[in-house]
Amino acid sequence: MRILGIETSCDDTGAAIYDERDGLVANRLASQVELHSLYGGVVPELAARDHIRKLLPLVESLIHDSKNNGKAADAVAYTAGPGLAGALLVGASVASGLAYAWNVPTIPVHHMEGHLLAPMLETPAPEFPFLALLVSGGHTQLVDVARAGEYRILGQTRDDAAGEAFDKTAKALGLDYPGGPAIANCALQGQEGRFEFSRPMTRHAGLDFSFSGLKTQVLTTVQQQRLDAQTTADIALAFELAVVDTLAIKCLRALTISRRKRLIVSGGVGANRRLRERLRSECQKLGTEVFFPRLEFCTDNGAMIAYAGYFRWTLNGHGNRQNFHGGFDVKPRWSLEDLSSISRAQR
Ligand code: KG4
Ligand code: ZN
Numbered sequence: 444m445r446i447l448g449i450e451t452s453c454d455d456t457g458a459a460i461y462d463e464r465d466g467l468v469a470n471r472l473a474s475q476v477e478l479h480s481l482y483g484g485v486v487p488e489l490a491a492r493d494h495i496r497k498l499l500p501l502v503e504s505l506i507h508d509s510k511n512n513g514k515a516a517d518a519v520a521y522t523a524g525p526g527l528a529g530a531l532l533v534g535a536s537v538a539s540g541l542a543y544a545w546n547v548p549t550i551p552v553h554h555m556e557g558h559l560l561a562p563m564l565e566t567p568a569p570e571f572p573f574l575a576l577l578v579s580g581g582h583t584q585l586v587d588v589a590r591a592g593e594y595r596i597l598g599q600t601r602d603d604a605a606g607e608a609f610d611k612t613a614k615a616l617g618l619d620y621p622g623g624p625a626i627a628n629c630a631l632q633g634q635e636g637r638f639e640f641s642r643p644m645t646r647h648a649g650l651d652f653s654f655s656g657l658k659t660q661v662l663t664t665v666q667q668q669r670l671d672a673q674t675t676a677d678i679a680l681a682f683e684l685a686v687v688d689t690l691a692i693k694c695l696r697a698l699t700i701s702r703r704k705r706l707i708v709s710g711g712v713g714a715n716r717r718l719r720e721r722l723r724s725e726c727q728k729l730g731t732e733v734f735f736p737r738l739e740f741c742t743d744n745g746a747m748i749a750y751a752g753y754f755r756w757t758l759n760g761h762g763n764r765q766n767f768h769g770g771f772d773v774k775p776r777w778s779l780e781d782l783s784s785i786s787r788a789q790r
Contacts, residue, residue, distance in 0.1 A: 445463070449498070523771075617670065
């Protein structure tokens with residue numbers, strides 16, 4: 444079984460091939476960072492048009508990758524949601540066209556399930572059950588995963604996602620898009636202790652997050668300062684430490700509540716080195732195993748979608764294969780918890 448995975452939910456065009464026996468066979472990514480950096484954020488219509496330009500050549504080069512030997516796939520998995528509607532439609536329609544041409548099934552994939560399963564592409568891969576911290580540009584969630592495909596959201600952001608807060612704060616500081624890597628880089632020159640921002644909602648019981656107030660605190664600070672290079676770095680560091688501390692406090696609380704002994708961390712912000720180091724050292728103290736995808740699989744990519752397609756196919760007991768006969772759907776808004784009943788029905 445060889446699955447082609449297609450990712451087009453936001454500003455990265457990703458395609459990859461996952462093989463049941465050989466694992467990840469080939470992987471390609473076309474980033475749109477340059478296109479959107481002019482505007483300081485993703486412009487949905489431009490994202491969709493760029494996916495149209497990039498996706499088919501990307502798939503073609505993937506199929507002809509020397510490790511794939513020009514083989515077509517046995518199924519085509521694509522991100523069906525959540526994400527930008529126009530961007531999702533490009534991936535869904537290309538996936539459906541290819542599946543029709545090859546006479547193979549399509550497998551619609553939930554983007555956040557893709558992120559959640561990304562650590563499975565590493566060795567050692569985590570076993571179920573585990574707690575997942577999903578931190579991306581659109582989501583910040585703590586998810587209890589009791590068994591394969593069963594998700595209970597224990598806490599999530601009430602406003603901005605952690606990645607979104609990085610992006611907006613970077614803009615306020617005059618740094619590049621995407622803000623996460625820009626802030627992390629700039630913070631390397633920062634001096635700790637000059638600025639201090641709050642750790643939102645950590646004094647409240649519960650596992651929800653809120654990052655929009657933190658972003659406003661930074662903005663107010665920026666307006667009160669002369670923003671030279673050192674001040675920018677000092678603010679960037681204080682902001683990064685506040686986000687990392689907040690995420691770590693809530694993760695530890697969720698581990699206590701859920702009594703899980705494994706933590707997986709994924710999504711774009713999961714590439715943050717300070718966050719990785721902090722969670723590694725906290726988990727070591729607790730005797731909890733922690734798993735991250737490699738850096739390039741934290742942010743959006745086709746490999747996690749190909750793997751999630753394979754995962755859905757195995758959950759389905761390899762049965763019920765329906766080849767593509769026209770019609771497809773995308774879900775710009777879609778809760779991860781909705782997958783639990785589908786997973787149970789498929790068992
Ligand atoms: O998962 P992702 O690629 O796309 C979404 O599904 O949203 O996440 C993108 C987000 C952006 O907000 C970006 O600023 C953030 O991940 N990000 C980071 C880092 N690398 C990417 N945030 C903090 N530190 C990083 N090193
Ligand atoms: Zn993502």
